[in-house]
Amino acid sequence: MSQRIYLSPPHMGGDELTFVQEAFATNWLSSVGPNLNAFEAEMEAYLGRPCVALGSGTAAIHLGLRLLGVGPGDEVVAPSLTFAATINPAVYQGATPVFVDSERTSWNLDPELLAELLAARAKTGKMPKAVVVVHLFGQTADMRRLREVCGRHDVPIFEDAAEALGADYEGTKAGALAPLAALSFNGNKIITTTGGGMLVAESRAAVEKVRFWSTQARDPGIAYEHSELGYNYRMSNVLAGIGRGQLQVLDERVAARRRIAFRYRERFATLGLEGLELMPQAPWGKHTNWLSVFTVDEAALGCSRDAIIDALGKQDIEARPVWKPMHLQKLYGSCAMIGGAVAEDLFARGVCLPSGSSLTDDEQDRVVDTIARIARERGRA
Ligand SMILES: *Cc1c(COP(=O)(O)O)cnc(C)c1O
Numbered sequence: 001m002s003q004r005i006y007l008s009p010p011h012m013g014g015d016e017l018t019f020v021q022e023a024f025a026t027n028w029l030s031s032v033g034p035n036l037n038a039f040e041a042e043m044e045a046y047l048g049r050p051c052v053a054l055g056s057g058t059a060a061i062h063l064g065l066r067l068l069g070v071g072p073g074d075e076v077v078a079p080s081l082t083f084a085a086t087i088n089p090a091v092y093q094g095a096t097p098v099f100v101d102s103e104r105t106s107w108n109l110d111p112e113l114l115a116e117l118l119a120a121r122a123k124t125g126k127m128p129k130a131v132v133v134v135h136l137f138g139q140t141a142d143m144r145r146l147r148e149v150c151g152r153h154d155v156p157i158f159e160d161a162a163e164a165l166g167a168d169y170e171g172t173k174a175g176a177l178a179p180l181a182a183l184s185f186n187g188n189k190i191i192t193t194t195g196g197g198m199l200v201a202e203s204r205a206a207v208e209k210v211r212f213w214s215t216q217a218r219d220p221g222i223a224y225e226h227s228e229l230g231y232n233y234r235m236s237n238v239l240a241g242i243g244r245g246q247l248q249v250l251d252e253r254v255a256a257r258r259r260i261a262f263r264y265r266e267r268f269a270t271l272g273l274e275g276l277e278l279m280p281q282a283p284w285g286k287h288t289n290w291l292s293v294f295t296v297d298e299a300a301l302g303c304s305r306d307a308i309i310d311a312l313g314k315q316d317i318e319a320r321p322v323w324k325p326m327h328l329q330k331l332y333g334s335c336a337m338i339g340g341a342v343a344e345d346l347f348a349r350g351v352c353l354p355s356g357s358s359l360t361d362d363e364q365d366r367v368v369d370t371i372a373r374i375a376r377e378r379g380r381a
Helices: 016-026 034-047 057-067 088-092 111-124 143-152 204-214 237-248 250-270 305-314 341-349 361-380
Strands: 051-054 075-079 096-100 130-134 157-160 180-184 197-201 276-278 292-296 336-338 350-353
Touching: 016 034, 016 237, 034 051, 034 197, 034 237, 051 057, 051 204, 057 088, 057 130, 057 157, 057 180, 057 197, 057 204, 075 111, 088 096, 096 111, 111 143, 111 336, 130 143, 143 157, 197 204, 237 250, 250 276, 250 292, 250 361, 292 341, 305 350, 305 361, 341 350
Parallel strands: 075 096, 075 130, 096 336, 130 157, 157 180
Antiparallel strands: 051 197, 180 197, 276 292, 292 350
16 A cells, blocks of 8 residues: 655654744743744844744735735736735735736746736826735746836835745845745645744834734733734744744755656656656746646647546545636636736646655656556557
8 A cells, every 4th residue: 555645745854843842841832932033033044034923924925915005995916827825915905906927937927918017007197006926836936027127117026935935036045035025834835834924024124013913913011002903923932943943954855846846857758758848947046846847738748637637646646737827716807817828828737746855756756657657548549
C-alpha cells in the first residue's frame, strides 16, 4: 500500500516543537509573547522590512488595503488569475474589484493592459485606489513595468506575496517590492504556521498601526476605550513558534521546490512526453516554483489536463487545475475585466502537480509514471 501524495502538505523542519514547548513552559499562550517578537524580528532580518504577524494572509491584505484608505466607492485592481483571497478583502472594505488579464512571461498582472485601464480611468478623473500585484505560484511579477505604469498615475501597489516567500525580483525579495505586502503561512504555502500571515511594510509606523488594529484597536490605558474600528487578527505566540522553526529552513524549502519542478521537466523529457510544459521562468528573478505547474497540450500529449488529474486521483495522488480566474467566478462575474484570454487558456490547460518539499524521488516517479501511462493509453485509443 502506497501513501496518498498531497499537492503541497506542511513540512516541519525540526525546531518548531522546541519553540512551541517554550511557549507552553513559559505560559505565553496568547497573542503576546517572545515567539511573536522573535518571529517578526527574524522575518525583518530576512526581508529587510518591519513585519507584523497576523492570523492569516487574508487579514494582512485586508489591513493593508485599509492602510491605503480603500473604502466604499473605490475600485481596486487585481489580476483575474489568482486565489480569491487576493481580492476578497477589497470587498470587505466596500470597494469594487476590477480584474486584469495576465501576461505570458510570468503569468502575472499584464502591465500593458493595466496601462490601458489606468489611462482610461485617468480620463474619468477617478483612479483606482490600489493595484494588488500577485506573485503567482512563487514567481514575481514584472515589477519594473508595473511600477512605471502605476507611478505615472500615482496609484499605490500592494504586493500579495502569499505564494512567493523566498522568490526575488532583480535581487530584491518578494515581500519587499512595494511599500506594503502580505505573506501567508497557510498550511499549503512554502512555510507554514498551520495558518497565519504577515503584513510587511516599508514604514514602521504602518506596521504599528496594523498591530494596533489587529488587536481590537484598544486605546492606551487600562480601560476598554476605542476610537477606531479594530479586528481580532493577531497571530498567537504558539503559532509564531512554528513560524520561527519554519523560517530557519526556508532556503532549503525553496531549493527543494525548485528541484522538484525541474525534475518533473527532466523526467517528462527523458520519457519523450511532449505537450507538457513547465510554467515559464521569467528572466527577472528567482522563481521558487512553490507549485510545479505545467500546461498541457492535449494534441501533442495525447490526453487532456482533466484526464491527467483524474488518472492521478485514482492513484491517490492530489493534483489541481490552476486557479479559476476571478472573472469566471459566480461571485465576481459581473466585475469589469480587461482582456482574459491568457487567464482562460492557463485555467483550461494548467495543472498543479504534487510539489511539497518533502516529496521523495520515489513518490515523484509515481506521479510521472501515472502521467506517462495515461498519455500512452489515450494516445493509442
Ligand atoms: C494563500 C493565498 C492568500 C491568502 O492567504 P491565507 O493565509 O490563506 O489567508 C492570498 N493570496 C494568494 C495569492 C494566496 O495564494
